[in-house]
Amino acid sequence: MIQIFGTKKCSDTRKAERYFKERGIKYQFIDMKEKGMSRGEFNSVIQSAGGIDEIINENAKDKQTLTLMRYLSESDRTEKLFENQQLIRTPIVRSGKKSCVGYCSDVWKNYIE
Numbered sequence: 615m616i617q618i619f620g621t622k623k624c625s626d627t628r629k630a631e632r633y634f635k636e637r638g639i640k641y642q643f644i645d646m647k648e649k650g651m652s653r654g655e656f657n658s659v660i661q662s663a664g665g666i667d668e669i670i671n672e673n674a675k676d677k678q679t680l681t682l683m684r685y686l687s688e689s690d691r692t693e694k695l696f697e698n699q700q701l702i703r704t705p706i707v708r709s710g711k712k713s714c715v716g717y718c719s720d721v722w723k724n725y726i727e
Contacts, residue, residue, distance in 0.1 A: 615640070615641070615642060615709075616634060616639060616640070616641035616642070616707065616708070616709050616725060616726075617641065617642045617644060617707070617708040617709075618630050618631060618634070618641050618642070618643050618644070618705050618706070618707050618708075619644045619646055619651060619655075619659075619702075619704065619705060619706040619707075619708070620643070620644075620645070620646060620704035620705035620706070621645060621646055621647050621704060622645060622647075624704045624705065626704065626705055626716060626717040627704050627705040629717055630705040630707055630717065630722075631643060633719055633722060634722075634726075637726060639726050646699055646700070646702070646704065647700070650699040651699060651706075653696065655708070656696050656699075658708070658711060658713065659706055659708065659713045659715070660692065662711065662712055662713045662714075663713065663714065663715050666688070666691055666692055666695060668715060669695075669702050669703055669706070669715050670683070670695065670701055670702070670703065671701055671702060671703040671704075674700060674701045675700075676698065676700060676701060679694065679698050679701060680701060682694070683695065683701075702715075703715045703716055704716075705717070707721075707722060707725070709725035712724075712725065
């Protein structure tokens with residue numbers, strides 16, 4: 615089952631939804647403004663994305679928290695990001711243990727084959 619974590623306002627999230635709709639692939643949309651990721655999902659995404667820096671949205675509105683995170687240890691940064699999931703780049707598309715962050719249609723092809 616494909617999961618798309620994102621927000622309704624994010625254009626790349628809408629593109630991801632359209633990508634799977636056009637191919638007739640069922641997916642589950644999780645609105646990160648309402649629900650967010652569980653601890654297990656969050657850790658899995660960090661691991662498959664290649665680390666916490668790969669999933670942080672440097673253009674997020676909360677500049678104060680972004681600045682603070684630069685001065686935290688790795689474990690504290692991870693905890694702060696889990697608590698402030700609005701700082702995560704979207705969409706996050708998951709299929710089993712695999713996931714990618716951002717618009718990655720070339721990677722998604724492998725999820726549906």
